[in-house]
Amino acid sequence: ATELHMHAAFFDRNGDGVVTPSETYGAFRALGFGFGVSTSSAAFINGALGSKCRPQNATLSKLDIYIEYIQNGKHGSDTGSYDAEGRFVPEKFEEIFAKHAKTVPDALTSDEIDQLLQANRQPGDYSGWAAAEGEWKTLYSLGKDKDGLLHKDVVRSVYDGSLFHRLAPNWNSPEKEKLSVIREN
Numbered sequence: 552a553t554e555l556h557m558h559a560a561f562f563d564r565n566g567d568g569v570v571t572p573s574e575t576y577g578a579f580r581a582l583g584f585g586f587g588v589s590t591s592s593a594a595f596i597n598g599a600l601g602s603k604c605r606p607q608n609a610t611l612s613k614l615d616i617y618i619e620y621i622q623n624g625k626h627g628s629d630t631g632s633y634d635a636e637g638r639f640v641p642e643k644f645e646e647i648f649a650k651h652a653k654t655v656p657d658a659l660t661s662d663e664i665d666q667l668l669q670a671n672r673q674p675g676d677y678s679g680w681a682a683a684e685g686e687w688k689t690l691y692s693l694g695k696d697k698d699g700l701l702h703k704d705v706v707r708s709v710y711d712g713s714l715f716h717r718l719a720p721n722w723n724s725p726e727k728e729k730l731s732v733i734r735e736n
């Protein structure tokens with residue numbers, strides 16, 4: 552699997568390869584977001600990706616995201632740290648910090664994230680601007696430290712989804728699923 556597949560797979564709680572709106576909502580709640588942010592994120596993400604990330608013969612709702620096709624969800628005005636197939640691109644990731652981590656080495660302030668977003672904007676790509684802004688603002692609110700700094704190792708860990716697993720370890724762990732099956736029987 553590519554890193555982008557792993558990024559999305561965190562949200563697939565039941566492991567069926569599809570991220571439903573209620574799974575997106577539940578994962579946001581597990582990560583600590585409130586009702587409002589979780590509801591609007593699920594509507595926005597599944598609304599934007601559901602119609603793109605699906606096979607031609609898909610039978611499920613247009614709001615369901617097929618992880619196998621997650622690379623179709625790539626947009627413009629991003630950092631390029633995922634390539635077109637969703638593989639991680641170390642050079643592009645390094646470039647983020649080389650260009651924008653000016654206050655503290657290997658960390659981004661809130662202002663530096665705004666500068667990163669501005670610098671990546673392709674003219675007229677409004678949906679890409681909105682998507683990139685949503686991704687980075689959400690990452691900042693999840694990953695910033697007590698001084699408001701977003702460290703490089705934290706940013707690195709969002710790409711393969713390991714950040715999500717660290718913050719919400721029980722959300723989709725097979726161990727927990729196994730326990731619930733044992734309990735049901």
Ligand code: HEM
Binds near residue numbers: 630
């Ligand atoms: C707390 C939740 C989430 C956070 C913090 C987050 C954060 C990010 C970040 C920082 C990027 C990289 C953007 C770049 O390199 O410019 C990204 C890319 C992406 N994310 Fe998420 N994400 C979240 C949830 C989701 C969900 C639920 C999905 C779909 C199931 C998803 C699908 C994608 C896709 C398709 C990309 C590639 C966009 C591109 O590079 O053009 N993300 N995300």
Ligand SMILES: [Ca+2]
Binds near residue numbers: 564565
């Ligand atoms: Ca699922």
